[in-house]
Amino acid sequence: MKRVLITGVTGQDGAYLSQLLLAKGYEVYGLVRRSSAMDVMDEKLRWLGVADHIRMVDGNLTDLSSLLRVLKDVKPDEVYNLGAQSFVKSSWNQPLLTGSVTGLGAANVLEAVRLEAPGARFYQASSSEMFGLIQEPRQSEKTPFYPRSPYAAAKLYAHWMTVNYRESFGLHASSGILFNHESPLRGIEFVTRKITDGVARIKLGLQEKLALGNLDAKRDWGHARDYVKAMWLMLQQDKPDDYVVATGRTASVREFCDIAFSHVGLRADDHITTDARYLRPAEVEVLLGDPTKVRDRLGWRSETSLEALVAEMVEADLKRVARRVAS
Ligand code: NDP
Ligand code: GDR
Numbered sequence: 139m140k141r142v143l144i145t146g147v148t149g150q151d152g153a154y155l156s157q158l159l160l161a162k163g164y165e166v167y168g169l170v171r172r173s174s175a176m177d178v179m180d181e182k183l184r185w186l187g188v189a190d191h192i193r194m195v196d197g198n199l200t201d202l203s204s205l206l207r208v209l210k211d212v213k214p215d216e217v218y219n220l221g222a223q224s225f226v227k228s229s230w231n232q233p234l235l236t237g238s239v240t241g242l243g244a245a246n247v248l249e250a251v252r253l254e255a256p257g258a259r260f261y262q263a264s265s266s267e268m269f270g271l272i273q274e275p276r277q278s279e280k281t282p283f284y285p286r287s288p289y290a291a292a293k294l295y296a297h298w299m300t301v302n303y304r305e306s307f308g309l310h311a312s313s314g315i316l317f318n319h320e321s322p323l324r325g326i327e328f329v330t331r332k333i334t335d336g337v338a339r340i341k342l343g344l345q346e347k348l349a350l351g352n353l354d355a356k357r358d359w360g361h362a363r364d365y366v367k368a369m370w371l372m373l374q375q376d377k378p379d380d381y382v383v384a385t386g387r388t389a390s391v392r393e394f395c396d397i398a399f400s401h402v403g404l405r406a407d408d409h410i411t412t413d414a415r416y417l418r419p420a421e422v423e424v425l426l427g428d429p430t431k432v433r434d435r436l437g438w439r440s441e442t443s444l445e446a447l448v449a450e451m452v453e454a455d456l457k458r459v460a461r462r463v464a465s
Contacts, residue, residue, distance in 0.1 A: 143212050143258075145169040145199060145247060146220030147192065150323045151263070153182035155218060155366040160191050162370075167212045169205075169221065171198045182323045199243030202250065209254035216373050218261045219247045222293075225327055226267060229289035230419050237292045244296030248303045248311065259310040259373040262300040265293045266317040266358070266384070266425050278428040279315070279382050286420045297380075304378050312372040317384035317427040320447060321362040322454035329391055330359065330451065333398050338455035340409055341402045342463065348409055351416025353392040356424040360385045361442035361450075371436040384427020385440040397448045402456070 142159050146152045147168025156166050173179060183189035195212065197204035199221045209217075222240040223229065229236040244262055251260050269277045270286035285291045297313050304311040324331040329350065336348035360383075368383045395406040432438045442450075 139163060139165050140215045141165045141167065141212060142216045142218065143167045143169065143195075143208065143214040144218045144220060146222060146263070147194075148179050148182060149220060149224070150182060150321060150325065150362050151220050151319075151366055153186050153188070153323055154321065154362045155220070155369060156183060156192055157186045157188050158366050158370060160188055166192050167208075167214065168192045168194050169197045169199075169208060170194045172196060185323060199246060200238050202246045205246050205250035206254055209250040213255055214258050216259045216261070217247065217251055217255070218263075218369060219244055220263045222263065223289070225325070226287050226289045227327075227416075227418055229287050229292070233288035236288050237295075240289060241292030241295040245299045248299055248309070252303065252307055252309060256307070256309065259378070260300070260303075260312070261369050261373055262296055262311065262313040264297040264300070264313040264315045264380070265290065266315060266382075266427060267422060268294050268297060268315065269425060270422050272424060276426050276428040277382065279380055279431055286422050287418070301380070310373070310378045312375075312378040313380045314369055314372055315380060315382045316365055316368075317358040317360065317382070317425060319360045319362045319365040320451065322451050323362065324451070330394060333395055334448065334451040334455045335459070336409075337398045337402055337404070337452055338459040341404065341456065342459055344459065344463070346409065347411050349411045349413040349416065350391065350395075351412065351414075351418070352421055353395070353410070353412065354390055354423070355421060356388045356390045356426070358384045358386070358388045358425050358427045359394070359444055359447065360440045361447050364441050368432055368436065368438045371438055375436070379435075381432040381436065382427050382429060383432050383438070384429045385444075386427060386429055387444065388424060388426040389444055394444075394448065397445055398452055401449055401452045
């Protein structure tokens with residue numbers, strides 16, 4: 139039985155990846171940082187019905203000694219580094235924390251793998267945010283990076299450390315440059331979930347308006363359930379490498395709203411307002427990935443359309459909000 143260690147196991151991707159790997163027969167270990175809310179920390183894993191099958195291990199990405207202990211104890215075959223301060227907007231408010239967790243945290247995991255489990259295969263959760271102020275209309279593995287936030291700068295450091303550890307120490311270290319991927323388990327602070335939660339509340343008569351920031355920003359949105367399959371495929375290859383993972387379609391926040399509101403028979407224009415509080419000091423205006431390499435080499439493709447993704451998220455939020463109202 140293969141053993142896997144997942145950092146960020148309590149997040150959106152950690153939950154879907156755990157579900158995938160448990161179904162494949164892996165023994166799944168999840169790194170969990172101590173918090174005062176341990177009773178709800180596995181909410182996303184519970185949603186997918188996998189919480190009880192994961193072995194939680196105590197540690198923090200900023201604490202190398204904890205990672206060394208965990209790697210020594212678990213001796214995993216595969217390590218997925220999904221842990222991060224992942225909310226771009228907060229990275230301007232907490233730039234150093236973001237650098238420590240999202241940037242140096244990855245270096246800590248790489249060091250722990252190198253010292254305690256050098257045969258393990260390593261996955262780094264890189265991001266399309268690294269393309270930032272885009273240098274090409276469609277971004278591929280060859281497109282130059284131009285980070286636009288402390289988050290993106292931290293991810294770029296982690297990305298190059300992954301490449302460097304592969305080239306310096308021969309680690310089987312791969313980096314997935316994933317474009318935005320969403321699901322009913324997306325954190326409520328991200329725009330897609332904020333919209334689908336807002337649509338549910340408005341539909342159920344709990345509120346009238348939804349305030350957003352830049353409606354013209356465009357993203358290449360896929361489903362997290364599809365994207366974790368690409369992560370796993372990368373670690374099954376003989377040679378480690380870097381891959382862009384995307385749908386190849388881009389849509390604006392405004393278009394996302396239109397699809398979400400029309401799903402429940404409402405018009406977005408009647409309910410959306412804008413509020414400067416949600417604007418960013420520097421914006422990533424548009425992202426559009428070129429998934430040719432991941433398709434040709436790994437046989438991966440995005441299986442969920444934007445319309446199906448939005449419908450699933452709205453339906454899940456309608457249920458969630460209705461349940462909360464009833465209780
Ligand atoms: P989430 O924000 O949902 O999850 C982040 C996870 O990191 C949580 O489990 C969180 O734990 C954990 N974490 C935060 N700080 C620490 C720390 N100091 N030590 C240990 N664990 C910590 O992110 P996603 O699941 O959406 O994304 C997974 C990864 O992929 C992230 O690295 C993200 O930056 C990256 N990414 C995401 C994309 C997306 O569209 N979703 C696209 C490209 C990259 P806790 O529950 O305690 O907060
Ligand atoms: P992003 O996701 O920054 O792309 O990072 P987010 O959903 O926060 O923003 C997407 C775009 O929507 C615009 N926007 C708003 N965003 C939020 N959060 N709230 C609003 O009210 C709002 N109104 C408009 C933003 O300005 C932005 O242009 C996500 C994270 O998962 C990262 O960790 C990951 O690396 C990238 O995706 C790929």
